[in-house]
Amino acid sequence: MSVSDRVHGAGRPRRVVLANLDVDSPAPPAPAGRASLDGPVTDGRAPLDGLNDGRAPLDALDDVVNGPADLAELLRLPVPAGESGDLLLTISPEDARRVRFFHRDHDGHWVRAFGASNGTPSSGTPDTEYRLPGGPGTVELRVEAVTLPGAPGFPAPEGRPAGEIQLELVREGGGVRTAAGTILLTIAPFLLISNLRPAEEIYVTYNGRVPSGNQHTIQDLVDAVREAHGDDAVPAGNAATGFETGPGRLLHVIDVTDALNPDYFPQDQFEMGYCRAPHAWMHMALHNPRERALNQWVPRELPGPDVGLFNALAGSPSRDSTDYGGNLELSPPVPVPTGRLPEGLAGPEVPPHPAAPLGKMIIGEARFRIFTLPRALASTLDGGDLGTVGDEFAARDFPLGETRRVTTVREGHEWWVEDRPPIPRLAAWRTFHVLAGRSELTVHYVRSVRPDLRSFLEAQGAQPILPVDTSWLNVGHVDE
Numbered sequence: 493m494s495v496s497d498r499v500h501g502a503g504r505p506r507r508v509v510l511a512n513l514d515v516d517s518p519a520p521p522a523p524a525g526r527a528s529l530d531g532p533v534t535d536g537r538a539p540l541d542g543l544n545d546g547r548a549p550l551d552a553l554d555d556v557v558n559g560p561a562d563l564a565e566l567l568r569l570p571v572p573a574g575e576s577g578d579l580l581l582t583i584s585p586e587d588a589r590r591v592r593f594f595h596r597d598h599d600g601h602w603v604r605a606f607g608a609s610n611g612t613p614s615s616g617t618p619d620t621e622y623r624l625p626g627g628p629g630t631v632e633l634r635v636e637a638v639t640l641p642g643a644p645g646f647p648a649p650e651g652r653p654a655g656e657i658q659l660e661l662v663r664e665g666g667g668v669r670t671a672a673g674t675i676l677l678t679i680a681p682f683l684l685i686s687n688l689r690p691a692e693e694i695y696v697t698y699n700g701r702v703p704s705g706n707q708h709t710i711q712d713l714v715d716a717v718r719e720a721h722g723d724d725a726v727p728a729g730n731a732a733t734g735f736e737t738g739p740g741r742l743l744h745v746i747d748v749t750d751a752l753n754p755d756y757f758p759q760d761q762f763e764m765g766y767c768r769a770p771h772a773w774m775h776m777a778l779h780n781p782r783e784r785a786l787n788q789w790v791p792r793e794l795p796g797p798d799v800g801l802f803n804a805l806a807g808s809p810s811r812d813s814t815d816y817g818g819n820l821e822l823s824p825p826v827p828v829p830t831g832r833l834p835e836g837l838a839g840p841e842v843p844p845h846p847a848a849p850l851g852k853m854i855i856g857e858a859r860f861r862i863f864t865l866p867r868a869l870a871s872t873l874d875g876g877d878l879g880t881v882g883d884e885f886a887a888r889d890f891p892l893g894e895t896r897r898v899t900t901v902r903e904g905h906e907w908w909v910e911d912r913p914p915i916p917r918l919a920a921w922r923t924f925h926v927l928a929g930r931s932e933l934t935v936h937y938v939r940s941v942r943p944d945l946r947s948f949l950e951a952q953g954a955q956p957i958l959p960v961d962t963s964w965l966n967v968g969h970v971d972e
Contacts, residue, residue, distance in 0.1 A: 506676035506678045507675075507676075507677050507678070508567070508678050508679075508769035508770060508771075509566075509567040509591060509635045509637050509657070509677050509678070509679055509680065510565050510566075510567070510636065510637060510680050510767055510772055510773070511552065511636075511640045511679060511680065511767060511776075511800065511802070512550075512551045512552040512562070512565055512566070512637065512638070513550050513551070513552050513639075513640075513774075513776065513795070513800035513801055513802060514550070514551060514565070514774050514795060514799055514800040514801075515549070515550060515551060515795045516558045516559055516561040516562040516565070516797050517549075517551065517554075517558035517559065550795060550800070550801060551565075552636060552639070555603075555604040555608075555610040556602075556603075557594060557602040563602065563634065564771075565636070565771075565772045565774065566635060566636050567634065567635040567636070567677070567771060568632060568771065569593075569632070569633040569634065569635050569675070569677075570630040570631070570632050570633075571624065571630060571631055571633060571661070571675070572624070572630055572631075572661070573626055573627045573630055574624045574625075574626050574627075575626060575627060575628060576626060577623070577624070577625065577626030578626075578663055578664050578665050579623075579624040579661060579662070579663055579664075579672065580621055580622065580623050580624065580661075580662045580663075580664060581593075581606070581621070581622045581624065581659050581660070581662075581675075582620060582621050582622075582659070582660045582662055583606070583607065583620050583621075583657070583658070583659050584620065584649050584658070585618065585620055586646075586647060586648060587648070587649065587657045587658060588606070588607050588608065588619065588620045589608055589618050589638075589646060590638060590639055590643075590646050590648075590657065590679065591607050591608060591635055591637050591638065591657050591677070591679075592604060592608040592635070592636050592637075593605045593606050593607045593622065593633050594633065594635075595633055595634075596632070602634060605619075605622050605633060606618070606619035606621065607619065607635075608638045635677065637657075639802075640679065640681070640682050640767070640776075640802050640804075640952075641653075641679050641951045641952060641953070642654040642655075642947055642948040642951025642952065643802075643804045643948065644805065644944045645804075653678075653953070654951035654953070655678050655680075655951070655953065656676060656677070657676070657679065658674060658675075658676055658677075659674070659676075659677070660673075660674055660675075661673035661674070680767040680768055680769045680773075681767065681951075681953055681954050682766075682776055682778060683765050683766055683767065683768070683850060683952065683955060684765045684820070684821075684851070684853060684955060685764060685765055685766060686822055686851055687821070687822060687824075691742070692742070693741075693742055693743075693744060694717070694742060694743045694744065695744045696710060696713060696743070696744070696745055696746070696758065697745075697746045697748045697754070697755060697756050697757070697758060698710045698731070698734070698745045698746065698747050698748065698749070699754045700731070700732075700734055700749040701749055701754070705749070707731035707732070710731050710735075710745065711730065711731035713743070714727075714730075714731070714735075714743065714745070717743045721742055724740075725741055725742035726741060726742070726743045727741055727743065727744070727745050734749070735747065746786070746789060746793075748785060751785045752785070753784070753785060755784045755786045757786075757816075757818065758786055759818050759971065760780065760782055760784075760816035760817045760818045760969075761779070761780060761782055761784065761786040761787065761789075761790055761816075761817060762777045762778060762779050762780060762790050762794065762817055763777070763817040763820050764776075764777050765777075765778060767800065774798045774799065774800050775799045775800065776799075776800040776802060777790065777795075777799065777800065777801050777802065778805075778817070778820075779791070779801060779802060779803045779805065780815060780816050780820075780945075781805050781806055781808060781809065782806075782815065782816050782817075783810065787806065790803075790806070791803055791806075805942075805944060805948065810942065811921040811942050812921055812939060812940075812968065813967040813969065814855075814939060814940060814941050814942075814968045814969070815941060815942045815945055816967070816969065818967070818969035818970075818971040819855055819856045819941065819962070819967075819968060819969040819970055820853060820855055820949075820970070821853075821970050821971055822852070822853060822854065822955065823848075823851045823852045823854055824851055825848065825849050825850065826845070826847060826848040826849075826851065827847055827849060829844065829845060829846050829847050830842075830844065831844050832844050835859070837961065838960065838961055839857065839858065839959045839960045839961035840857055840858070840859050840959045840961070842958060842959065845956040848955060848956055850954050850955050852955055852956050852957070852958045853955045853956070853957045853958065854960060854970050855941050855946075855949075855957060855958075855959055855960070856939075856960055856962030856963075856965070856968045857939060857940045857941060857960070857961070857962070858937070858938070858940070858961045858962065858963030858968070859925070859936055859937070859938045859939075859940070860937060860961075861934055861936050862890070862924075862935055862936065862937045863935050864933060864934050864935065865881070865884050865932065865933040865935060866932065866933070867928065867929070867930075867932050867933060869881055869933060870904050871904075873898055873900065873926065874900055874903050874904060874907075876898055876900075878892065878896050878897070878898055878909070881898070885909075885924075885935075890924075890937075892909070893911055893913065895911070895912040895913070896909065896910065896911045896912065897909075897910050897912070905927070906925075906926070906927055906928065907926040908923065908924070908925060908926070909923070909924040909926060910924075911923075911924075922937070923937075923938045923939070923940070924936065924937055925938050939962075939963050
């Protein structure tokens with residue numbers, strides 16, 4: 493299977509559409525001065541869609557074509573016009589929420605034809621039919637996706653791949669509709685960038701507080717980048733007075749000096765990748781669920797021309813630091829298939845993988861047996877009472893907090909116990925999987941990537957996931 497097939501699917505011909513999540517429309521000028529967090533940040537929760545400070549919204553959030561650069565990112569899709577005006581294009585409601593189609597009006601302007609409505613992807617009711625205008629030849633449509641494959645809340649129709657979009661060409665006559673053809677599209681997946689490639693842009697945070705800041709480290713980095721790439725690669729200023737903003741530089745310094753809780757880890761806040769189609773490509777930032785100061789900086793500053801933002805996972809609290817960008821890395825290309833790896837000291841079980849010419853996503857996860865409980869406690873767990881069970885956990889050096897809860901998977905046989913911290917951003921959830929045997933209950937400690945984040949990564953399809961046991965690390969990140 494070729495790299496193209498691995499990325500876009502194989503078996504049936506299809507066209508590739510980009511998720512139009514960058515910003516090609518003009519934005520109000522950024523304020524002059526330092527690239528900062530703009531003062532104390534007390535919440536840090538990002539909006540689900542768009543930007544949060546009056547800057548231009550992501551292109552996918554409106555139903556207009558934002559100039560020539562935006563048009564170049566839209567898939568060109570010619571379809572038969574239908575000489576007598578009896579042809580329609582139809583699309584399922586699930587697919588219609590994920591893509592938007594444009595056609596030319598009588599004045600030659602590109603306007604929305606059908607598909608996703610204006611505004612956030614979750615708003616409005618999408619149109620699922622489009623009557624072709626009739627006449628000889630073809631009609632040219634342009635297509636954009638408004639989200640990525642596997643986005644939470646935007647499932648593909650049952651039984652179909654996460655990135656597949658299916659259009660039906662229908663002929664209408666005499667009150668009867670008959671199938672006239674099928675058009676398949678694929679939403680280009682999010683792909684991680686290989687660490688073997690040279691850096692094009694570097695993001696780092698700067699804290700000018702004395703004596704607790706990192707001024708000397710940042711000045712050393714600025715000097716090294718200047719020596720290697722010249723003055724134009726680094727921002728103006730210095731570690732004593734601060735650094736200024738400016739486009740087109742290799743090194744971006746984010747000033748966190750005035751933040752209530754300075755945040756030093758852009759690597760944890762977002763993971764930069766890309767999406768590629770034959771007609772265009774763009775960088776794409778995966779905004780990780782992480783409630784820290786940089787959570788607001790990402791949607792405000794990162795999106796721009798050819799730099800998209802997938803923000804759908806950032807609006808709800810993370811369960812563990814395993815959800816952060818430092819726990820997502822990419823291996824070098826793996827040119828041959830790999831067999832099943834059993835569960836062991838290295839990590840969870842790994843299924844067989846095909847060859848991975850684009851590398852494998854490496855994430856830190858763990859599952860291991862920690863102790864057993866009396867079988868008689870099964871009924872207590874079924875009833876949701878963690879009082880006695882909590883005492884048993886505490887007796888084995890795993891005390892549970894006040895916000896604990898139990899979820900029954902199979903009555904009498906399987907449960908999840910969650911120990912939630914009172915303030916999620918200050919501590920991680922702890923998750924325990926309890927399984928009933930003949931004579932005892934076996935408790936496993938589970939540390940994993942949040943289910944919706946893992947499901948999103950799996951849905952991309954081109955870079956298989958390789959989990960590694962990082963439970964012995966405090967933050968559990970593979971980059972350590």
